[in-house]
Amino acid sequence: MTLANAALLPVDMQQAFDQPSWPRRWNNDLDANGLALLEAWRTRGLPVLHVRHDSVEPGSTLAPGQPGNAFRPGFEPRSGEALISKSVNSAFIGTDLDLRLKRLGIRTIVVFGISTDMCVSTTVRVGANLEYEMVLVEDACDCFELPDGAGGTIPAQTVHRVHVATLGFEFARVTTTRDLLAELGAAAGKAA
Template identity: 65%
Template sequence: MIDLNNAVLLPIDMQMGFDDPGNPPRWNPDVDANGLALLAAWRAARRPIIHVRHDSVQPGSTFRVGQPGNRHRPGFVPQGDEPLVTKSVNSAFIGTDLDLRLRRLGAKHVVVFGLVTDMCVSTTIRMGANMGWDMILVPDACDCFALPDGRGGTIPAEQIHAAHVATLAHEFCRVMGVAELTDWRKAA
């Protein structure tokens, strides 16, 4: 059973760098709208949100602090006293105080969405589950890129996303859609 009154929303890496024109194609044109709907529902219900931002330490990375790609996407900047956890690796739990923050909030569930499904979202969910958190993935508020298949071809982004959602749901998390979460929040 999921008690969403004790769920913390965790937007991961909703940053401008994912829009760089040199990136491969993505599949979800609704990722921003869906993520903003989740934020609006959590804010309206006055439930906790902990934002995660990737601050790269790699020279030349668009995700380095001060670079345009490090900025939050429009509408995803933390508001009021919403905390921001910054990381320099894939997992939002490594080198941060995320676990402590969740414990202090008395969280039972961690609702995750963001960029990109197969990298930071997946790694955070896997690690959170291994640490004992009840992780909930919102796949329609995630996105990822098409990637080379290692044999000269390309795996479409939507297939990469689907495979990662299936793997995560099989062992590491529950899966809930934006509509299910926002309808519940409206009724709360």
């Protein structure tokens, strides 16, 4: 696996998730880590493909035209960066993501975003099934606390840990922002 031509795929880095209608999240470093990854990819001229959830559900905070549909500050696509609009959990379903990646000659996809257990996980799983080398930057992901179906609540960090473990066991290489940036720097040094 090489990062020399890896695509960065920020998933659903949208403002809706800060609205009070959503459950509590846990990762206070989400934005800082995600922005560090974006900066590293942009500095090196590597491909960035942004994923935005354009909900078709009535009343959704993620629906086009709603304030929550907008990207979080700093996560807006820049000129030349692709925008993938999806309406289901996987960024590959009902979009041209696979075609875009193939045209770019991409085999490795680095993924981060919201939420670990939903759209990030589904995108990583489908990407792995499509035979891409998937890399999950776990500390640049976030998720929500969830009802456990028995009247209790599963803490968001527990939901995150379980899904990261599952993805790392079967579908992706799991890393941290710091380790990935170091690896990216080392790879750039070897190419020079």
